[in-house]
Amino acid sequence: MITMDSSLAAMHHQALQRQARQRVDLLDELRAVQNVARRGFNQRDIAEILVTSQPKVHRMLKAIERRNGNLDLDPEEVILRAFAYDTSREKLVADLKAFTYSFGEDAPYPHEGRVPGTWDQVVAAVAQGFLTEAEFNMVRAGIGR
Known part of the structure; x- marks a missing residue:
């Protein structure tokens, strides 16, 4: 490192x-x-x-x-926009708390692997450095996860 x-x-x-x-x-x-x-x-x-x-x-x-024509705003885009354009972190956390999240599931038979949900975008943002652990924990607590 x-x-x-x-x-x-x-x-x-x-x-x-x-x-x-x-x-x-x-x-x-x-x-x-x-x-x-x-x-x-x-x-x-x-x-x-x-x-x-x-x-x-x-x-x-x-x-x-x-994408089946779906270009709706999702958590990843909210995080990227906030990071790219220095939106207040408080607004970012509030916006993320307002989402209704889907959570990853096992892929249906006969497929293997996992189908990610929108919550996975928030988890990935922490790993990529776009969201801090503290912000992640505030969002997680805010949605009862």
Whole structure:
């Protein structure tokens, strides 16, 4: 493990913020593609409207399809937005307490493994450094978990 002085820790934090902004930007871009596609435009027109390429629009439409068209706000996005744009941590915890969470389950037969729930997004955010242990414990206590 690397021992970081304050300047290295600041650079690490900035790198995490860039990652969070990139992920949030992708979600915003997916929603824009979905919005324009729902209006009946073809991929080339969507690309022109959103100032991107047709192949990228195609990839994003496939990503939307894999999500069954569900681009609703979820705990991961709330955490990423708060981290990326320095939202108050108190507001973040309050927003996370307001969610109705689903919890992971074993995959149905004949599949193996686990189907993650929205609570897993909160757990992952702690591991990735986007949420502190103290914040996690406040959210967990707030939802009775």
